[in-house]
Amino acid sequence: MRVLLVEDDLMIGESLSEALQDETYIVDWVKNGRQAILTLKVQPYEIILLDLGLPEIDGMGVLTAIRDAKIDTPVLIITARDDIKDRIAGLDSGADDYVVKPFELGEVFARMRVLIRRAQGKADNHLTVGNLSLDTTNKRVMMNAAPIDLTAKEYMLLTKFMLSPEKVMSKTELEDSLYGWGGEVESNAVEFLIHSLRKKLGQARIKNVRGLGWYISNNTANSNATSNSDANHPRA
Incomplete structure (x- = not known):
């Protein structure tokens, strides 16, 4: 699954990008709001991770622009802005969820899974x-x-x-x-x-x-592959 990461902080961006790749996501990372808007016009994604404090166009501007363009990709805001007014404004402007920095990666991944499966109309993972x-x-x-x-x-x-x-x-x-x-x-x-x-x-x-x-295919005919019961996780 493909993720657009919109984050201008290099240390956070690099760390989050590497962690997402370890979770088998494909990550495209942009560092300003204008580039995010341009990217979303040409490339579809399963989810967007959006910082608010961005150069050129801030995260709220990005959110407004993509929702005005009828881009309905799930958006998870990741930001240091922890004021309740900011949370309400982000959610009312079209974000699907809101996480405040510093955050636990496990929680971010869990929230991503919720938003992705909700967009796909699925009840579980x-x-x-x-x-x-x-x-x-x-x-x-x-x-x-x-x-x-x-x-x-x-x-x-x-x-x-x-x-x-x-x-x-x-x-x-x-x-x-x-x-x-x-x-x-x-x-x-x-x-x-x-x-x-x-x-x-x-x-x-x-x-x-x-x-x-x-x-x-849903057809299970001739599906006679063997399996390895001792190794059931993906490897690089």
């Missing part, structure tokens, strides 16, 4: 497609109640598929879920990961529509 289940809190994948060992990139790609089962996704769309700005994308990276997932989940699980892309 579990995705289910046929006999596959994915726990986005613990980064655990199960098939027929048995754990499946995935790499970090495999987990990220599978999450993208399971968020929209039966939806055909292009190679470019899938690459966007795997690499942030400046990330070196190998020409066959998506194909390689799909081949690997098919070996683990069954050849019939991920289907190709020639010339358009791939999708994950």
Whole structure:
């Protein structure tokens, strides 16, 4: 899942960006409000982490601009402004949640999961497609109640598929879920990961529509992959 981090403090931005990547998010980091608005006009995100004290255009200005533009991406404000009036103003201007610095990363991640699943119309942090289940809190994948060992990139790609089962996704769309700005994308990276997932989940699980892309099927037929019960968390 892709996150836009809008934060001008270099130390906080670097720390939060690294922590988000460790949680298997793709992070694009901008350091001023004007760049945030321009970015959101061309790139979709699952969630926005927005500081208020930004140069050029402050966070409230960014929030107003994107809501006026009908961009409904969930926004989690992360700021040092702890006055109740600021909280009310942020929420009334279109933010979905508000966290005051200094914050615990675990709480930020939990609030992000709530906002993302709410935007997707889901009641909890579990995705289910046929006999596959994915726990986005613990980064655990199960098939027929048995754990499946995935790499970090495999987990990220599978999450993208399971968020929209039966939806055909292009190679470019899938690459966007795997690499942030400046990330070196190998020409066959998506194909390689799909081949690997098919070996683990069954050849019939991920289907190709020639010339358009791939999708994950609810059909469990021929899903005869083996699993490793001792290693069920994604690795780099």
